[in-house]
Amino acid sequence: MGSELGLTADTQAQLDLSPVSIWWVVWGCVWTSFVAAGMAYLIVNRDMPTLRIRGLALSLSSIVLLHLFGWVCQFGLLIGAIMPGDTQYWVMGTWLPCGIALFHASNSRFLHVASLQRKFAVQGHRPLDTLPDAKLKPGLINRFRRLTYTTKIVITVGAAMVAQVFLTVLMWLISRKWHSSWGIPGTEVHGSSMAQKAAQGSGWEWWPGVFWQFVWSWIVAPIVLWKSRNIHDTQGWRVQTIGCALGNLHATPMWLIALYVPGMAPVNNYFIPPQWICLSIWIIEIFTVFLPCWEVMRHQSLRQETLDSIARWEAKVKLNSSENKSLKSDTTVVGSAVSGWKSMNASIQTTGSRDSILTMGALEHVLERNPLPLLEFSALREFSGENIAFLMAVSAWKTSLPQAPKDSAAGPDGHSRDLLRRAFNHALGIYVDFISVRHAEFPVNISSSDFKSLEDIFERAAYLLYGDEREADPVTPYDNFAMEPLSPAVSEGSEKGIANNTRNRIYYWGDIPDQFCATTFQDAEASIKYLVLTNTWPKFIKSQRYASVDSLDTLTDIGKTV
Template identity: 30%
Template sequence: MGLNPKGRNWGSLVNWDDLGKFYAGFVVAWTVILYAAVAFLIINRNLAFIKIRNLPLAIAAVSFLHVYLVKIFLAYTTNGHFLCSAEFWIMSIYLPFGIALFQANLAQLRSISDQQRDLVYTRHGSFDGPASLSAAQQVRHRWSSLSGIQKSYVYIGTGMTVQLIITAALYATTPTLQGDWSSYGDVSHAKGQALCRKSLEWIPSAFWQLAWSWLYGPCLLFRVRNIHDVHYWRLQVIYSVISGLPGTPLWLAALYSTAFKPVNRWWVPPMWLAPGIVVMQFTTIFFPIYEIIKSRLQLRQTLAILESWEDRRGIIQSSNNADSSRASSDQPSITSSQQRDLYTMAALERALASNPNPLLKFAATRDFTAENILFLIQVQRWKEAYASALRANNILSESVQSQLFQSAVNIYISRVNDKTTEFPINIESRIRQDLDTVFGPAEPTTRLIPDEDMSYYEAESWTKSPKTTSTFHMGNSAHSGASVETLTAIQVLMSFPVDKHESMFPPHPGVAPLGESRAQMRAGFDEHVFDAAHRSIKYLVLTNTWQKFVKDQQPSIDIRISD
């Protein structure tokens, strides 16, 4: 059929030529691909790195943008038969709302990064009943207790509400948007449709698009400039913000400049927004999918390494004895088998026992899984305290048991219970239910509010911490004849001490208000109460965070075999 030589001419017939078919085919194919990908994400929504992205908000943003995308791709095909009033509402609501929701979703990156750092700083609020505060104080405390992303949601929601009110007012007071074109004189239907789309009432819509794309977007880009996550989230922000910048200026230029008239016949003015929208949708949906696929491949590789390592355990001793007879003062080169040893559970356990700070910093600043590392450290120290507690006739006194129980409640409140922590560890529902049964009755009932005067562990910025060398010793120290592999990595030390005798984790304020009856130990509380959760999280860390950490530090890792 070829092309309609007149292109989009606002005529009485639709443009079902080759270009019109291409536009229609593209939007249908993209819709199928996009929402098949959305369905895939929904199926995998329980993955930790998908949860932190706020999937419902991401899908809402993509859907709002997609409604507008469908409309503009069919603008050439419909040839002006789409009502001007309907296009006004879509242009003024769906597109700006979609961009606003999209920016809110991107702001999640900065919020997650800040909250992960707060986990490590262990700054807590204090518990206080709302009855002790005046109405104004309650509002102030509620606002100050909101996270950065929650405040962003309030700002963005307010802007969207104002925009909706202005759009409704413009539509109600503008006859031309309602189909009354008498102000244009005696014009044809096609001419009226064209003039309607150039009226000044469209300017607020352009303003909102410019505000979200040219003001909020670059501001967000500046705020996340120092975040270097492993989830491709910062890269998504960069691509999305930059791709959204040219659309609105080009749309306005095509709409009001006669120089664009030849182009407008085949590429209608609103379509200048389409490339940016497609990039936003692609990065929002397909970047997480790529991470899911990569994570699964990494898991397979990890399991293969662990299986290979288990097979090699039986011959390591004899190999080490043979090597010791011809050992020299020269350091041997790194072998692939030695590198594979870094990925094993033994390597992870040694790192957690000797110096967990580099791993904890990586988890908090790049993988956003600090809660898992903190849980492993806290449980291990709690178990050490339980094992070394004073006993009379091998029986713990009631006071010691009470202290251990309150320490365990602290771990439960700060790491497990999703009602009292922003980042609960990702464990199986059965394990969580068991912990809820033991510690749930001891959960505080009062509300947590920030307390600016409360003393807490002051930590200096990681960016100001000196670089040092952290050493992880690999091997079984019980066998003096066995070789010891020493992993040396240049790391940035964390701000808090590693000495297990120091108070690394201040008591959570949720422990303080426990009453006598609510603080009583439940059946099932013993030194093994966290074992199932500990194993689950340690395996999760081994197959995810630890693998990324080792790969990230490979250039600075040196392995030495010593007698």
Template identity: 30%
Template sequence: MGLNPNGRNWGSLVNWDDLGKFYAGFIVAWTVILYAGVAFLIVNRNLAFIKIRNQPLAVAAVSFLHVYLVKIFLAYTTNGHFLCSAEFWIMSIYLPFGIALFQANLAQLRSISDQQRDLVYTKHGSFDGQSSLSAAQRVRYRWSSLSGIQKSYVYVGTGMTVQLIITAALYATTPTLQGDWSSYGDVSHAKGQALCRKSPEWIPSAFWQLAWSWLYGPYLLFRVRNIHDVHYWRLQVIYSVISGLPGAPLWLAALYSTAFKPVNRRWVPPMWLAPGIVVMQFTTIFFPIYEIIKSRLQLRQTLAILESWEDRRGIRQSSNHADSSRASSDQPSITSSQQRELYTMASLERALADNPNPLLKFAATRDFTAENILFLMQVQRWKETYASALRANNTLSESAKSQLFHSAVDIYMSRVNDKTTDFPINIESRVRQDLDTIFGPAVPTGRLDPDEDMSYYEAESWIKSPKTTSTFHMDNSAHSGASVETLTAIQVLMSFPVENHESIFPPHPGVAPLGESRAKMRAGFDEHVFDAAQRSIKYLVLTNTWQKFVKEQQPSIDIRIAD
């Protein structure tokens, strides 16, 4: 292996030896791979689990870090032929800004988790007396109403501003950073370059790395310790924090300790930060890509299971009589047909109708898609109310139709309109435009305070220990005398305990009362107004959240059927 015996010696020639070529080749290859991944994410940016990660912020963080990574990987090859002042700005701006944006992106995990849980809590009461508050009180009120991620953005933005001011001040007041090395005495250009990079003005640039690795990182790990999402987000936090721990201490040690001098000839001091940065970039870009690929594979598997189940359903039905004659003597077994049945649309609809709490809990705490389940529940309840009113009088009175319109606007504001909800459902643009046309004019102007956002379903049964529980089966009359052994897989799945209370759909605070001009119903408002959106979200839930939920519950289902 051909190596420059002097290594990085700040000489007049670049190090284009085998090691220099390796460093250059690696960073070129990694750049191509990394931004190919970025392009793949941009193409798939409309996927729900990609949207919640705030990919523009993630790509910005990765790009800032990559500028610094390119510089340090080429430090050996360039052999000091890179201006100290330029390196100072890269080290002081691109590295801390990249870490700051990366922190903000990771902080979304906790914020999204909290907001999803809030979707299934009913927040009682809101404060409407802001006009009577002083300016300071209004500022405090607005600050307390910000979500966790919004507060994180404020903290990070403030830190970035402070860092920029400090960097500019240090550069303006430090002649050595501007190329004046007279304070070092009569030194050569190479010696001046080396001494410039050891000046104390570089220490603030390491502050963000130290703060991230040893202060904020462990704090974030503690905050997300109880989050067990299915998007590998928590795993990303763990890998990023652990990989970043050794970097800054080793960089400072290599910079100021003579014991590292032999190592520094081949592995320049900033390179100790490189492994942590590469891991940050890898987890930020390729964990979501892995989820996209896995999601597509699972979708194909689910569709294959559904097709197979439909093909065999006729055979299974024709053999039901023979199977029932053997049931009294044979032990129950977990059949593949029972497993296939769990993945069908009918099973999902039964879950939503009989006991949606387990699915809602999974969607809110693991998949972060509670808005889809809540939307389906709301639309189902709204349609039942519409049908009930229609059956009672054959035709809808103006009063009943007005109330139904108010309720429909309520659903639109809390689940569809991205201006009035933090988690709008992910439907086709054409379907959204149709709903916008019908309900958009009825939406009050302005954005609601987060504190006033109210849920449509109380799910305290999985938050607090229920005082009384009851078991819901899909058909109580049919199975009133059945033992556990006779239940099918879907019946077992739907027999999770749930608190015995009436579900509540309180009105969205921004929808009532509507003004006369806003309350005017548009053409196209009828009992089918939500059909297209409902079909779209049902299919989305069936092929994503539902199949994840079923797979997670499969061991418990198998055990309960076999017992």
């Protein structure tokens, strides 16, 4: 039976300054510098869409713990003979399982985000149709169910981490392997000091850690892989999940083989048993740190390419002084973008047509004529469906607005006042679904100033209707407001347009802020359009161009509706 650090009874209690041990120390330091630089790059660019959706807190926390374990292992050959006998036991019993648990908690976020984004492709928004229960069901289980997904994952994984640490401490306390004066009789080790230290590097005390490694690598990871088999995103998240899951499979079996198979003794002189686990950690770091870094760089390059294309097209239009020609080209090329792979491929053979399809005019044309393919792409492949759904909702809201609703709010028959209230409730639904940090599952990424202005208009109403704390009586939430009946003068047609997105919602009857007007969402809409133009739109165009021939018929059918 081998030892965790490759020690034997004949090992000398001194530093091992062999070329192999020095190589591993140098490698550990160099790799640490690369990983630290990659993590710093991700933190600096944490507001990029491809990183915001990932949730860096959990993934980087797991990388820190896993890397600390791996870095210590690189010093195993160098200082293993002079380290305390239980050092590696504590490192492997705490840092490693906790790091793996946090990593798989972060990895499971992939499935959660994909399932939520699928709702945008199906219904375009997440309606809040009912008032929160006045009397919430008691009990810890019901309270747990009401928590957010991230909180529930952290609690679940935290409980597993506490259990692992408890078992690690328990094994250390009951075994006399590390303290011969107390513990369960018969668990002590005998022989020389180095023989005892070698025996401390393996045994039944390590089994809890082995069990959790097996659970995470051979049960949890394959389940995540199976559930994500039909997800094809453009963020590299699926590739990351597959790479990390497959890279973990060998770790526990090879670690056990290195410890308990005598034939591995020569290998352990150069590659100690925990290095097999370190190999999986390096794979995890490649896919969790360096792959997202590459995705950010690719995103920045694509964004700059889009901006350059827009600049070239605008310069060409200005030079030719032909706005009509520009508009015609936009319409033709965009039509080909949603009508089939062949026409799309043909339409972008020239630089001019390629530039035209990447302009804001082309994007607005698709949003106006047939936004569903773009919505499905952004939700199912880029996990940013909230942006397109928000633009569609705002467009529908603006279309439903009556002429100058605020100017006629004081009409004696109450007609304009009713229209204004309907418009506000429709807008409130958009705020709750896409902007509010309290209620939206995926709040759109707008500037703090735009968010603050919208919050001043809608947050009080949203908080009263959907918040946990209420100023009104939860049993009769509308008693504090002046209940104004709908005017019978409001026609069914106008009601259908304005209340399209709010007819199944709770109605707000409070005071409407003076800031509310037809341009309420103007700045936020412009911000999200620019975000879509420089992020989702060029990827959508490329996906249409390089779509397989099998999808040609489907794309052609879509194009006929444009």
